[in-house]
Amino acid sequence: MQYKLINNLEYIEITNKAASAKIALQGAHIFHYQRVGEAPLLWLSEISEYKKGKAIRGGVPICWPSFGNNNPQLPQHGFARVMMWRCDKVDEIDPYTTKVTFSLQDSQESRVLWDYIFQVKYVITIGKTLHLELQTTNLDTKPFTLSQAFHTYFQISSIEDVFIEGLEEKTYLDALTLKSELQDGSITFNGEVDRVYQGVDDEIILNDAKHQVHIQNSGSKSVVVWNPWIKKCASMSAMQPEAYKEFVCIESANAYEDKRELQPQSSHTLKAVLI
Numbered sequence: 001m002q003y004k005l006i007n008n009l010e011y012i013e014i015t016n017k018a019a020s021a022k023i024a025l026q027g028a029h030i031f032h033y034q035r036v037g038e039a040p041l042l043w044l045s046e047i048s049e050y051k052k053g054k055a056i057r058g059g060v061p062i063c064w065p066s067f068g069n070n071n072p073q074l075p076q077h078g079f080a081r082v083m084m085w086r087c088d089k090v091d092e093i094d095p096y097t098t099k100v101t102f103s104l105q106d107s108q109e110s111r112v113l114w115d116y117i118f119q120v121k122y123v124i125t126i127g128k129t130l131h132l133e134l135q136t137t138n139l140d141t142k143p144f145t146l147s148q149a150f151h152t153y154f155q156i157s158s159i160e161d162v163f164i165e166g167l168e169e170k171t172y173l174d175a176l177t178l179k180s181e182l183q184d185g186s187i188t189f190n191g192e193v194d195r196v197y198q199g200v201d202d203e204i205i206l207n208d209a210k211h212q213v214h215i216q217n218s219g220s221k222s223v224v225v226w227n228p229w230i231k232k233c234a235s236m237s238a239m240q241p242e243a244y245k246e247f248v249c250i251e252s253a254n255a256y257e258d259k260r261e262l263q264p265q266s267s268h269t270l271k272a273v274l275i
Contacts (some may be wrong), residue, residue, distance in 0.1 A: 001098075003092045007050040012087060014126050018096040020128045024056060027081040028102040028122050031059030033130050033274075039212065041130065041245035043155035043275065053181070055240035057079045058247070060132065063149040065114060067224075068175075070147045077151065079113050080104060080120065083125040098125035106108060106139075116140045130274040132252075138262040146260045149253035150272050151226060156208045159189045159227060159245050166204035166215075167223065172197040173256060189248070192229035198222050198257050204242045206250060214249060214275040222258035224251035 001014045011031075022032035036039040044058035045132040047143060055061050055077075065071075065081035071078075076197075091099040100120040117140040125131035130152055156162050163270070164187040174181050183197070185206075202225045205229040206213040226249040228236060233244040252272035254260050260268050 001100075008052055009050045009056075012090075012100070014100065016092070016096055016098050016126065018128045019126050019130075020125070021098075023100060023102075023124065024050075024053065025087060026056060026084055026214050027062060028104070029056050029059055029061055029081060030124055030130075030132075031056050033126065034036040035128065039211075040155055043153040045238050045240070045243060047240060053082050058153045061151040061155070061251075062134065062146075063151050063251075064120065064134070064255065065118075065136070065144070065146050065148065066151050067147040067253060067259075070255070070259070071114075074113055078148070079110065081151075086190050087123070092126075093125075097125065100124045100126070103214070114237075116144045118144075130224050131217070132272045132274075133269060134271075135267055135269040136228075136262065136268040138264055143261055143263045145261055146268060147253075147255050147258075148159070148270060149251040149255060150248060150270070151224075151251050152274070153240075153247045153249050154206055154213060156246060156248055157210045159248060161209040162248055163205065163207050163227065164248075164250065165203075165207065166202050167197050167200065167225070170197045170199055172225075187225060189227055189229075192232060193225055193227050195225050196222055196253070196255050197225065204250060206248065215252065216254045216273040216275065218271045220252050220254055220258065220270055220272075222253045222255045224249065224253050224255060 009171035013023045045061045048057040048137040061081045066078040085102040104120040121135045123133040204215040234241040
């Protein structure tokens with residue numbers, strides 16, 4: 001493990017016999033993961049801004065403790081992705097597996113935005129597969145509502161060659177029309193897509209012309225699928241106008257109907273395994 005700087009952001013670099021990864025301390029944001037002999041799994045914008053207080057465009061931003069605009073008192077997708085996390089330990093499990101543990105606790109800064117006492121533990125396991133495990137514990141005397149997501153950007157060869165399996169016959173909220181729909185067949189892309197699927201209990205498979213990714217979630221019954229397409233992509237920060245062709249977001253989440261209420265001294269864990 002090595003600590004490095006990109007602009008003013010500190011990150012750690014992990015390399016073992018199976019894979020390599022880069023994780024920024026701001027947001028505990030993994031913005032690079034690559035298996036030996038393969039292309040990077042995660043998409044990262046070429047013009048992403050590495051600035052304090054600004055999320056990196058790409059990789060796996062953490063939406064926490066609110067997904068989207070679920071809580072109007074919080075910034076979009078909450079505040080965890082722009083907070084400084086602590087790297088508690090790095091464990092070399094074996095030559096092919098490295099486990100990195102981060103934590104985030106309430107502070108004066110967080111209490112201004114969200115007045116609760118909490119602890120978040122985030123374990124990233126880097127190896128032949130990528131394991132993400134986010135545990136939230138309510139240390140307050142009052143309950144709080146939690147919605148969250150791993151906002152994962154997957155690198156693809158071309159958006160027109162992609163299809164997603166595993167969400168067939170699932171209902172979803174179309175964020176573009178605010179209507180509830182039923183997924184008919186696999187998901188393909190020929191325009192902007194922004195959907196929150198509910199009742200998800202199966203493996204999700206991202207099929208690209210060059211590779212296939214299996215996504216296994218637990219502690220979650222909702223999945224977000226997003227691609228901004230042409231018009232929105234051109235207006236977004238830290239994103240090239242043609243970038244929509246290069247990625248698709250499949251987000252392991254507790255969103256909308258799947259939000260969780262944590263009682264005092266209780267915990268909830270969101271997990272995703274990318275194979």
